[in-house]
Amino acid sequence: MGPHVHDPRTGEILESDIIWYHNVMNLLRNWFFIQTAAINPDARSVKFRNEIMGRLIRFVSAHEVGHTLGLPHNMGSSSAYPVESLRDPEFTKRMGTAPSIMDYARFNYVAQPGDGDVGLMPNIGPYDKWSIMYGYKVIPEADDYEDERLTLNSWITERADDPIYRFGRQRFRPTDPSAQxxxxxxxxxxxxxxxxANLKRIVPNLIEWTAEEAKDFKDLNELYNNVLGQFRRYLGHVTANIGGIYEFNKTYDENDVIYTHVPKERQEEAMAFLQKHIFExxxxxxxxxxxxxxxxxxxMERIRRLQEGALNLLLNPDRLNRVIENQTLNGAQAYSLTELFTDVRSSVFTEILNGGNIDTYRRNLQRTTVDVMAGLMKNQRNEFENSDIQAVARGNLKVILEAARNYSNQQDELSAFHIQDLAERIDMILDPR
Ligand SMILES: [Zn+2]
Known part of the structure; x- marks a missing residue:
């Protein structure tokens, strides 16, 4: 990251530095290993060859030099490329994994074994070259600032329909799934x-690929936790689609809206992904x-925390209020709050609704889900307390309670005890005494 000293009257950058943290190489090792080792033999060890680490350092340096030249992050860049083209050696060699080095587009985790010699990281791309032109090219025919502004705007509108030149701002909790x-x-x-699919290929090889003669298992521990960190990132990317709103900046002359809701089918696709990958x-x-x-x-606690994190992110009250607003404005075209809760309920409480034994992971998940819903009921911020969120949380807890009372399982005592306990917990939430 490069802090600037700049002239506030003109924006001219007078001074800039790049600060290189001591652990950037370790960070690069972890990312490159976890994101590419399934297809890339160069990443299958705890210590990379100098040529490989040199290439990775060049990747980060190019990004940081971009900052010193005044370029901000562009988190909307990587969404310009269709997922399938990231598996194409010719495309990725020519275009990298994103049109801008200023995205946090990491390494090519999409490419699969057998795809061939694909490009593994972003390069200085067409967006970067164009934004340097935007910032630095002299416009001699412009008489004053106003004149210059119109020329600059014409450069933007000429490229407005090309996603390669799109800018997406960085946010802490992104609402736009195309700018993450x-x-x-x-x-x-x-x-x-x-x-x-690639993480599943890495895990069974992790011991072999982290092996070092006469060393302890510190790196195995670190990289295993990085596998789960990467998995958590994928869950986050997917969850942003639910209650998501795209933001494509425009000016008056483009005569179009900026904000559009993520289509219902895509929100359902996101929920199906969460059901398959984290509620199971x-x-x-x-x-x-x-x-x-x-x-x-x-x-056990590590798996439970992963699931709890995914639930808290999904049932984040700001997200739920966006879901309600989408439904209010767009009716049946929107993925609704009741659909969302029904989808969570049916995949988390499957055994209670359909019968069957409940294993340890699932018992933990069910208690955690009730706990997260209880948290929604207790939220006293006005915009949540007086929206539909608490009504829907209460309604769902009642449905689960009813199903729990009807659950009967003679075979597994622990499942039966769990259900009694779950019913008691829900009772206390609905009727605190
Ligand atoms: Zn940066």
């Missing part, structure tokens, strides 16, 4: 599906060979 950090491609569900237990991530080398216990 750490993602690549134009569809979070497709890209993340490929990403998870992610068994692939639980590997006894790894666990028994890095910790005496902690697996």
């Amino acid at each position: 950090t750490e993602d690549i491609g134009d569809n979070s569900m497709k890209a993340s599906e490929y990403g998870i 237990t992610p068994e692939w991530a639980i590997d006894q060979d790894i666990l028994r080398r890095i910790e005496e216990d902690g697996n």
Whole structure:
């Protein structure tokens, strides 16, 4: 990151530095390993060859030099490329993994074994060259600032329909799924599906690929936790589609709107992804060979926390209020709040609704879900307390309570105890005493 000293009257950059943290190389090792090792033998060790680490340092340096020249992050860049083109060696070699080095577009986690020699990272791209032209090219025919502004705007409108030149701002909790950090491609569900397929290939090889003679398992531990961190990122990218709103900046002369809701089908696609990958237990991530080398216990709580994080993100009150507003404005064309809760309920409480034993991971998930819904009921911020959120949370808890009272299972005592406990907990939430 390069802090600037600039002239506030003109914007001219007078001074700029790049600060290089001591652990950037470690960060690069972790990202490159986790995102590409499934297809890339160069990333299958705890220490990369100098040529590889040199290339990675060049990647970060180019981004930081962009900052010193005045370029901000462009988190909307990577969504210009269709997911499938990221599997194409010719395309990725020519275009990199995003049109701008100023996105947080990481390494090519989409490409699959057998795709061939694909490009693995972003380069200085067409967006970067164009924005340098925008910022630095002299416009001699312009008499004054106003004149210059109109010329600059004409450069923007000429490229307005080309996603390669799109700018998407950085936000802490993105509402626009096409402007996210750490993602690549134009569809979070497709890209993340490929990403998870690659994580599933890495986990069984992790011990071999992190092996170092006469060393302990510190790197195995670190990279295993990075696998789960990357998995969490994919869940976040997908969740942003639910209650998502695209932001494509425009000026008056473009005669179009800026904000559009993410289409219903895409929000349903996102929910189906969450049902499959996080409400169903992610068994692939639980590997006894790894666990028994890095910790005496902690697996159950790690999985529960992953699921809790995904639930809190999904049932974030700001997101839910956007879902309600979309439904209010667009009716049946919107993915509604009741659909959202029904989809969560049916995949989290499946055994209670349909019968069957409930295993440890699922019991933990069910208690956690009730807990997150209880949190919604207790939220006293005005815009949440007086929106539909608490009504829908209460309604759903009642449905779950009813199903729990009707649940009967003679075979598994623990499942039966769990259901009694769950019903009692819901009772206390609905009727605190
Ligand atoms: Zn940056």
